[in-house]
Amino acid sequence: MEKLKENVKIDLAPIDLSGHENIEIFGAREHNLKNIDTVIPRNKLVVITGISGSGKSSLAFDTIYAEGQRRYMESFSAYARSFIGDMERPDVDKINGLSPVISIEQKTTSKNPRSTVGTLTEIYDFLRLFYARAGEAYSYNTGKKMIRQSEDQVIDHLIENFEGKKLILLAPVVKGRKGHYRELFVQIRKMGFTKVRIDGVVLDMEPKMQVDRYKTHDIEIVVDRIIAKKEDRYRIAQSVKTAMTHGKGVIMVRDEEGTVHHFSKYLMDPESGLSYDEPAPNSFSFNSPYGACPSCNGLGKVEEISREAVIPDDKLSISRGGIAPLGDYRDIWIFKKIEAILKRYKVSLSTPIKNIPEEVMHTLLYGDDVAVAVSSKKYPGTEWNTKFEGIISFLEKQKDEGTEKTRKWIEDFMSVKTCPECNGARLKKESLHFKIAEKNISELAQMDIDTLWDWFENLEERLTDKQKIIATEVLKEIRKRIGFLLDVGLNYLMLDRPLRTLSGGEAQRIRLATQIGTQLVGVLYIMDEPSIGLHQRDNVKLIKALQDLRDIGNTIIVVEHDKDMMLASDYIIDIGPGAGRHGGNVVAAGEPDSFLSQGSTTADYLKGFKKIEVPKERREGNGEKLVLKGAKGNNLKNVTLKLDLGKMICITGVSGSGKSTLIHETLFPILNQYFFRSRKTPMEYDSFEGIKNIDKVIEVDQSPIGRTPRSNPATYTGVFSDIRSLFTELPEAKIRGYKPGRFSFNVKGGRCETCEGAGMKLIEMDFLPNVHVPCETCKGKRYNRETLEVRYKGKSISDVLDMTVEQAVEFFEHMPKILRKIQTLNDVGLGYISLGQHATTLSGGEAQRVKLATELSKKDTGKTLYILDEPTTGLHFQDIQHLLDVLNRLVDKGNTVLVIEHNMDVVKVADHVIDLGPEGGDKGGMIIAEGTPEKVAKSTKGYTAKFLRDELAIS
Structure with a gap:
């Protein structure tokens, strides 16, 4: 045995559990991927790029992430897997060197009104702990600081301050409640007490004693009548102890003048007798009944x-x-x-x-x-x-x-x-009267991150010695997390901002900041365009945050189109060359220097061989204006907005400068109320002029076109009704007596009844997000066999829904009514999506372009105002050119296009630029420059001018 022990060697050197320097992917065929092989270096910042629909997300999310998630599921016990079922393997031959995967997408923003920036980042949780342990309580009645007193302190106080005076010791048992209290009086008599004080009057106990049950009462037991003398300390001590026991920690003392003094071993206002429960972290939670405002249940509204x-x-x-x-x-x-x-x-x-x-x-x-x-x-x-x-x-x-x-x-x-009770603070009034350095927890939650950082700086100097001891570790965690939010450019957000009000990019960057805080190592992070909604100024911070995450030992894969991100990465993979069936290949890959020499479309734009040209002339407009005066919503500083009609106008500015408040929360609701009687109330403003100069307003945002698989581009644009009418006119349909409803997957008759026309069935996962799987009866075709037998040019109604927009343009080329709507989808760069693609699979940018195409297919009057929010989301340089062609077509017809955008390729081609700033949050909310791009580029205020000068090559 001893010899055996000598031969056993234990190597304590670190072990490389991955065994691979690269993540190797062989034979990826998911969606439109063409059986591709590629290599992704580990522990690097890798950008996957390419035009919209080329297959970037198919590679990053549907192949790499899906396989990582499947392998994680396989690590569960057989018992756990029996609840959640087996996940389908992505269509790929093999993936080597795969680490545990975390996906940070745009679509996972919580719609729960209780989820806030503070709760997601855990900063608010640490603040709750901080206030529960170090907060000082103040009375909401008198504003006085509340105190705790032990039994000994109460006894000393009575002897020192009331020496020689007659006192009555009272134990409060009922405070401000209705009832007859017959049973309570019986119980008090059994305990041996002979007197009670009811509503300020001392009475002898009587048999069958009771009070008016419909009135509110205060009832105290008269425990003892004493004279405060040092030699009677023992009796006083016994009486105080008895009173504390029956008063549950609270005692009242009535002096000779009739004044009542309050004492408590818990928090109490000595003047009014108001007492608070001992604070705990959930006392400051608006998601707990112990802390939430009872009027609004913690919603603030x-x-x-x-x-x-x-x-x-x-x-x-x-x-x-x-x-x-x-x-x-x-x-x-x-x-x-x-x-x-x-x-x-x-x-x-x-x-x-x-x-x-x-x-x-x-x-x-x-x-x-x-x-x-x-x-x-x-x-x-x-x-x-x-x-x-x-x-x-x-x-x-x-x-x-x-x-x-x-x-x-x-x-x-x-x-x-x-909420009138808490004024939007979400917490009950007791919780709002615990303060640290003169601030309650709600006041901190309403500060922007910049202000909050400043408040926590040198906070120790404003704390008591006791608070300093408690605060050391908590402050370290709070400061660290606030720092991460600053690192990803979210300095303008507030902790109480609901997550559902954030853009996809903001929510994604918050989750990124949270992940940086976890300090995990050896993880593969996959992100979907984290730069969305970020001004060029803040891009540097985001890139630095990603590099920091990489440097601690993680692999970062970013699906991205941003030029700065690509050039700062360690490795670039370009998928293409086209979209849909024309894409799905790796057209170039390598480190940035090597990548630029490979001659792909992306490389040509990065090198400047191809670029979006600046127009030779800017439009003068039609001479009419819309004028919004005195906008004061959120952080806006009494802004006056003048929009020259008949132009392409770009609203820009750093994140949080007030763009969305000005356009989405003030301008659009004013116009929407006027034209469509919308009930949404615009934010505060003084006056509005020129509304008669337009005849309608259309907002094209990035909200989904539907939240279920039943919604798709064909139904949203209305072209599906025309296609169903076409199928109804076919000889086979007429012989069978089919009406348009037969070809609808939303009504009984022609649809598959197993999935009720959805083509998919919802599998509810107990531990993970719900999953949609193809229907086993119709195999995703949505219709029953009889309906599918009716064909136009050899294609069933299901085949038409499976066509890409590009294929449908050719298929319906002789059907002008149908072609017009499908052609507009193609014009906005969506030729690669299928007509029946489930709305749940469309990105925010794709959903926005479906809406834009729907509006384009309608007959316009030339007096329409179109409002678009970051339409370049998810767009490659080449796609941006297509989008600008479409927008210019609208303006050339006399319409006005108002675009909120950070992308310099859009800003530089606008006819008029309005720059808000100079910073985000309280330091923003002003128009700091406006005019043609050339005029704004010469401005000395804000950050947009600098980047615009570079783009326009103005020195």
Whole structure:
């Protein structure tokens, strides 16, 4: 045995668990990939690029990430896998050297209103801990600092401050509650106490004693009557202890003058007697009943029936539909009731609402205690003699108790307002009165990250000695995480900003900052365009953050089109050469220097051999304007926005400078209310001029065109209705008597009933996001066998949905009505997507271009304002050129295109540029330069001018 031990050697040297210097991919065929082999160096920053639809995401997410996720699932026990099923293997021969994979995509932003920047980054969790352990409590009644007192401190206080005086020691048992308390008085008598103090009056205990059950009462047990003397310390101590026990840590002392003094071993205001529970981290959580504001349940907002929505036009009378939920007059009970009430005040149903006295309208909307007899022609001889509930009161009740259909109807009359109880702070008032360095936790959550960083700098100098000891470790974690947010250019965000209000790029960079904070090593990170929504100034910070993540020992794969990111990377893979079936090959790969010499389309743009040309002349516009004065929403500083119509206008500025607030939250809601009677209220502004100079407004944003597989480009653009009509006219369909509904996958008849026309079935995963798998009956074709037998040019309706836009343009070339809509999809660079592609698989940029194509296919009037939010998302240099051609076509017809954009290729070709800044958050919100790109480039303010000078080659 000893010899055996001598021969065993233990090597403690580090082991390379991967065994590979590269990630090797062989035979990748997922989607449009053409059986490609490629190598990705490990522990490097690798960019996968190529034109839209070339296969970048297929390689990065659908092949590498999907295989990494599948292998992770295989590591689960057989028991766990029985719950979640087996994941399908991506279509690839082999992948070597694959590390554990983490995907950071744009689509995974939480829609939960409770998810905020603070909760996702964990900064708010550390703040909760900080306040629970180091926060100082203040009374919300008097503003005085609250104190704790032990039994010994209370005894010393009584002897020192009331020496020789008569005192009554009271133990509070009921505070501000209704009830008769018969059983409580019986219990007090059994404990041997002979007196109680009820609502400030000391009374002798009596058998069957009780109080008025409908009134609010304060009840204290009279524990002892003492004279505060040093020699009676033992008796005083025993009485204080007894009072503390029955008062659950609280004691009241009444002196000779009748003044009551409060003492507590917990937090208490000595002046008013107000006490708080001991603070815990969940006392500061708006997701916990211990911390959330009871009025809004921690949301900071409340929904209420809006009087403005119930009475949209007070010039109308009630009989003419002035009260929107009731509509026009009918011979029904409610109108008879209202008529009877109005008669009391000598007004009628035909009186314009604005002429009805306010007290009468208040009665109609919120109810009346006076019963009114009502009869109806419908039910002769029948009378109702009831109190009137009030229309808004009734709607409020139905909102909580009505059917789903009723609740949906009531939503039309609802508006969201800041919670009046907590003023949007989300927490109950006790939690908001714990302070550190004169700030409560909500005030910190409402600071932007820059301001928050400054507040935490040298915080120790403003803390007490006790707080310093508690804060050391917590502050280290908070500062580290705030630093990561600064590193990825999110200095303008606030911790209480809901995640659902963030753009895809912002949410992705927050998750990136969170990942940097985890300090994992040996991980493969895959990211989808993290530079979206980021000004060129902040690109440097993002690239540095990715490089830092790489330097601690991780591999970073970024699907990206940004020039700076490519040139700063360690390795570039270009997929192409075209989109869809024309792509799917590796056309160039290597380190940046080597890549530039390989002559791909991307390399030509990077070297400047190809570029988006600056127009020789800028449009002068049509001489008319839209003028928005005094915009003050969020961080806007009383901005006046002037838009010259008939131009392509670009709104730019660093992230958080106020672009979205100005355009999406102020300008668009104003126009949308005017043209389409939208209920969304614009943010604060003074006045608006020139609205008659346009005839409609169209906002083309990046929200999905649908959230289920049933939505697709064909249904969204409306071309599918025309295609179904075409199939209905075919001889085979006429013989069988098929109507257009037969070719719809949303109604019974022609669809596959197993998947109900979705083509996919939803598999609910217990531990992971839900997964859609092809239907086993129709194999994803959506229709039943009989429907698929009807063919046009040899193609079934399912075959048409499977066609790419490019193929459909050729297939329907002799059908002008269908061709017009499909051609516009092709024109905006979406030739590679299929007509029936599930909406859930489209990127934000693709969804935006589907919307743009839909608007383009409509007949325009030449007086339309189009608003686009970062339309270059997901676009290669070559795609941007196609997009600009489309936008220029719109402007050339007389329309106005307003683009929010950071991409310098778009900014430099605009007719007019408006630059906001100079910084993000509170330091932004001003127009710092405007005019032609050449004029803005000469500005000395902000950051856009510098990058624009480089792009226009202006010295």
